[in-house]
Amino acid sequence: MGKHWAIAIGINQYQLFQPLQYGQQDAEALQRFLVEERSLPPDRALLLAETAPRLGDKSTFPHRETLMNWLQWVCNEQLQPQDVLWVFFSGHGVCQDGEDYLMPWEGDPRRSGETGIAVRSLLHILHGAATSSILLLLDMNRSQGVHAGSLPGRQTAELADQFGIATLLSAQADQFSHETTDLRQGLFTTALMEGLRIQHCETLGSLQDYLQARLGELCNHHWRPTQTLVTVGSRQFSLYPTADGRGSADGVAPLDLPGASLPLEAGPVALDPPPGPGGTGLVEKSTAIAGTAIAAGLGLMAKAKAKGIPISPALPSFAPPAAPSSPNRPTQRRSPSLPQPPGVAPSTVILGGTGLGGYGATLPSPQPGFFRRPWGLPPWLWLILGAFLAPLGLQLLNPELFQRLTADIPFLSRPSDPETPDSPDPGASVYSQVLIQGTGVQTPDPDGARAGELGQTDPSLQPMTTPGDGGDLETVDRDRLRIRNQKILQQARTLIQGNRASQFSDAIAAARQIQPGQPFYDEAQQDVDRWSQTIFDMAVGRAQRGDYRGAMAAVQLVPSDRALGTDAQKALDYWTVLDQQKETNILILEEAQLMIQFDSASSYNDAITLLRQIPEGQVYFFEAQRLMGDWSTAILDLAEERAAQGQYPQAIAAAALVPPETPNYAVAQAAIDRWSTP
Numbered sequence: 001m002g003k004h005w006a007i008a009i010g011i012n013q014y015q016l017f018q019p020l021q022y023g024q025q026d027a028e029a030l031q032r033f034l035v036e037e038r039s040l041p042p043d044r045a046l047l048l049a050e051t052a053p054r055l056g057d058k059s060t061f062p063h064r065e066t067l068m069n070w071l072q073w074v075c076n077e078q079l080q081p082q083d084v085l086w087v088f089f090s091g092h093g094v095c096q097d098g099e100d101y102l103m104p105w106e107g108d109p110r111r112s113g114e115t116g117i118a119v120r121s122l123l124h125i126l127h128g129a130a131t132s133s134i135l136l137l138l139d140m141n142r143s144q145g146v147h148a149g150s151l152p153g154r155q156t157a158e159l160a161d162q163f164g165i166a167t168l169l170s171a172q173a174d175q176f177s178h179e180t181t182d183l184r185q186g187l188f189t190t191a192l193m194e195g196l197r198i199q200h201c202e203t204l205g206s207l208q209d210y211l212q213a214r215l216g217e218l219c220n221h222h223w224r225p226t227q228t229l230v231t232v233g234s235r236q237f238s239l240y241p242t243a244d245g246r247g248s249a250d251g252v253a254p255l256d257l258p259g260a261s262l263p264l265e266a267g268p269v270a271l272d273p274p275p276g277p278g279g280t281g282l283v284e285k286s287t288a289i290a291g292t293a294i295a296a297g298l299g300l301m302a303k304a305k306a307k308g309i310p311i312s313p314a315l316p317s318f319a320p321p322a323a324p325s326s327p328n329r330p331t332q333r334r335s336p337s338l339p340q341p342p343g344v345a346p347s348t349v350i351l352g353g354t355g356l357g358g359y360g361a362t363l364p365s366p367q368p369g370f371f372r373r374p375w376g377l378p379p380w381l382w383l384i385l386g387a388f389l390a391p392l393g394l395q396l397l398n399p400e401l402f403q404r405l406t407a408d409i410p411f412l413s414r415p416s417d418p419e420t421p422d423s424p425d426p427g428a429s430v431y432s433q434v435l436i437q438g439t440g441v442q443t444p445d446p447d448g449a450r451a452g453e454l455g456q457t458d459p460s461l462q463p464m465t466t467p468g469d470g471g472d473l474e475t476v477d478r479d480r481l482r483i484r485n486q487k488i489l490q491q492a493r494t495l496i497q498g499n500r501a502s503q504f505s506d507a508i509a510a511a512r513q514i515q516p517g518q519p520f521y522d523e524a525q526q527d528v529d530r531w532s533q534t535i536f537d538m539a540v541g542r543a544q545r546g547d548y549r550g551a552m553a554a555v556q557l558v559p560s561d562r563a564l565g566t567d568a569q570k571a572l573d574y575w576t577v578l579d580q581q582k583e584t585n586i587l588i589l590e591e592a593q594l595m596i597q598f599d600s601a602s603s604y605n606d607a608i609t610l611l612r613q614i615p616e617g618q619v620y621f622f623e624a625q626r627l628m629g630d631w632s633t634a635i636l637d638l639a640e641e642r643a644a645q646g647q648y649p650q651a652i653a654a655a656a657l658v659p660p661e662t663p664n665y666a667v668a669q670a671a672i673d674r675w676s677t678p
Helices: 023-036 064-078 111-116 117-128 154-163 185-198 204-220 283-306 380-399 401-407 453-457 475-494 499-511 520-544 548-555 565-597 602-613 620-645 648-655 666-675
Strands: 002-011 045-049 084-096 101-103 134-139 166-169 230-232
Touching: 002 023, 002 064, 002 166, 023 045, 023 084, 023 134, 023 185, 045 064, 064 084, 064 117, 084 111, 084 117, 101 117, 101 134, 101 154, 101 185, 117 134, 117 154, 134 154, 134 499, 154 166, 154 230, 166 204, 166 380, 185 204, 230 499, 475 520, 499 520, 520 548, 548 565, 565 602, 565 620, 620 648, 648 666
Parallel strands: 002 045, 002 084, 084 134, 134 166
Antiparallel strands: 084 101, 166 230
C-alpha cells in the first residue's frame, strides 16, 4: 500500500495584499485532520505557514522559494508510484496577462510574474512526480477591486484538465471565495473538513457531491454571495492510497509525458501542458529555451568579468545529501525520515514564466537568520554601509578633523552655538511622540492622556510665558495647539480605512488625546461617540449572524466611560452565555455524527434523539434539523431494503423508528400499513 503525503499552505499576512483572516487556520485544520485522524506522520503532512514550526532545521515560512523547495523535494525526491499527494493552498490568487498565480508572503500584485508562483509551473512540478494520484485543493482569495475578467481560476481549471491533475477550486472564476468569523474558517475549508471527517468521502466524486451542496448552504446561512465549486478529474479518483497498492483509481492513468521524470531544473517556468497529436514535445521546447537562457547567462557573466565587475556568489544551498541510487528506480529517492528540502540553485526553474532561463529563482527573499552571516553580504551593500560608517569612525577617532571636513555639509555640521537649541516646528506632528496602534507609532494611554501630560511629551507645546503675565498662554502656543490637535483629529479619521472594529478603536484612542478646553475637543468627542456607536452596531451584527466570539471581541472595544458602556457590558454578558450554548451544540452535533452506524436503523434514531437537545433559536438548530431529515431518510431506505428482501417484520421495525417530526414520517407510516397487510 502506498503512502499518503500532504502539503498544506496557508497565508494570512502579506507584504502587499490585504491580510486574510483564516488562510493559515484553513491549512492547519487540514493538516491536523490528517495527522490526528488519518495517522499521517508530521513529516509527511507538511504545514507551510507563518507560525508553523520548523521541520528539522528547515524553514516553513511561506516565502516563494521555500514553498517551491518543499514542493520539488516531495515531488522529485520522495513520492513513489503508489503514493497519494494532496496539495492545499489557502491565500491570495491573481491573474495577470492571462496567467494565474498563487501569491506567497512577498507576492506583489504588480509583478506577479516575478514574485508569484505560476499555476502552470506548479502543475508541471506535480505532473513530473512519480505518482499520478495527486489532488490539488485551491482556495484562492480574489481581491474585490479586481475586474471579473482578470480573476484567477479559469486558466487553472483548463491547465489542470490538460495536465491530468485532479483539482478542486473553491469558486468559479467570476465568484469570490468567502471566509467568516462565525466559523473561523473559509467556507470551502469548512465544507471540505465536513466531507472528509463526517461524511467520510473516499473518492473525488463523493467529495464533489457533498461540497457542491454544502457550499450553497453555507453561503445562504452566513449571508454570502453564491460560491460554486469547480472540479477537474475523474469521479472515481481515490482520495487515499488503495489497499491493493495502486495510488490511483481505475480509469485514472498517468499521462505519458516524455521527460516528465527529468529534474525540474531542465526546463523553464513558462511550461506548456502535455502536447496533443502533432504538437511540439515538451522536452524539445524545454531544451531550446533552457539552452537560450544558459547562453544568455554565460554571455552576461563574460561581460561582467571583462569589465572587472565581481560576480556575487550563489546563495548558500541547503540541499540534502543524495541517497544511494537504486537499480530499480530511474531517479534517486530518499527515505522521508526527516524533510530536507533542496537548496536553490542558479538553474532552478523561473517562477514567473519570463523565459530568462534560471535567473529569476535566485533572487534572495527575506530569510530568518540572514543578518547572522554578515560576511555573506553582497558587495553593493558593503559600499552603502561603508559610506555611512566611515564618517562615524572619523568623528570618533579625530573629532576636530571631522568638524573641519564637514563644516560645509549642512546635515553633518553641528550648530555653531551649542547653547542655542533648534527652534521647534510649530506644525510638528504629535505622532513623533505618540504612536497609534497599528500604524507604527507609540500607542497612547487607552483611557486618554491625562491633563498636564501633553506638555511633558511635546516640548514645542510648553506654555510660553513672560514675566508678570500671570502664566497665561501666548497666542503662538494656542496656534501650535490648534495645529497639533487638528492633525491628531485628521490622523484619527484616516485610520478608518475599512469596516473593522479595531480601526475604529484605534481612531478613538487617537482622538482622546485632545484634552478638555483644548481646540477641537468638542469635534473629537463627537467623533468618539459616533465611532463607539459604530463598534457597538458591528458587534450586534456579528451576534445576529451567530458569531458571538466576534461580537464579544468587538463590543469590548467600546470605551467603558461612554454612554454606551453599560449597554456594551450587558451585551457582553449575554453573548458569553450564547457562545457557551453554541459550543455545547457543536459537541452535540459531533457526538451525534459519531453514533451513526450505516446498517443500523436504531443508531440513526438514537442520533436524532440526541439532536433534539438543540432548541429552536440557538445556533446550529437548522443544521440539526437538516441532519434529522437526512437520517430519517436513511432509516426509511434501510426499511425498504429489508422489505425488498422479504424481511417484512424487520422492515416494519425499522420504519417505526422514523421520528414523527421528520418529513419522512408519513411515508414510513404508509409503508408500515402496506407491509402489515397479508
